Amino acid sequence: MLDALTPATGAAALLLAAWCGWAAYRDQPTKDWHFIGMAVVTLLTLVQLVVGVVLLARGEEPEQGTVVFVAYLLGSFACVPAAGFMSLAERTRWGSITVAASGVVLAVLEVRLHDIWKG
Numbered sequence: 001m002l003d004a005l006t007p008a009t010g011a012a013a014l015l016l017a018a019w020c021g022w023a024a025y026r027d028q029p030t031k032d033w034h035f036i037g038m039a040v041v042t043l044l045t046l047v048q049l050v051v052g053v054v055l056l057a058r059g060e061e062p063e064q065g066t067v068v069f070v071a072y073l074l075g076s077f078a079c080v081p082a083a084g085f086m087s088l089a090e091r092t093r094w095g096s097i098t099v100a101a102s103g104v105v106l107a108v109l110e111v112r113l114h115d116i117w118k119g
Contacts, residue, residue: 002051009044010110013080016041017103024096030087034099038084041106045077048113064116072116076109 016037020030052073062069083102087095 005044005048005051006110006114009041009048010107012041012044013103013106013110016080017100017107020096020100020103024093024100027093029091029093029095030099034096035084038080038099041080041103045080045106049073049077062117069113069116072109072113076106076113079106079109
């Protein structure tokens with residue numbers, strides 16, 4: 001995969017987690033600015049998904065298996081939007097905590113994606 005995209009996505013996810021964690025600490029729900037941050041992180045995961053599919057279509061293979069790689073790609077793409085929708089349903093600090101947790105989960109998924117691709 002792209003060596004710069006995976007750390008950038010992981011860093012953006014951790015920044016989103018810190019930002020929403022700060023909002024939860026201040027007893028605030030997710031606001032419009034948080035959703036813009038979620039959109040940026042989701043866009044990065046979409047680019048990563050497209051790059052991963054293109055690399056697979058060109059015949060390149062991940063070291064630890066294509067099925068696992070595709071599953072992690074799809075999971076990383078769905079992680080933050082799912083938490084965003086959940087935070088819309090829970091308009092308290094727990095919505096912010098949900099998004100913060102998804103940012104941490106996405107960062108871990110990015111590390112795992114790198115491991116799956118490189119071996």
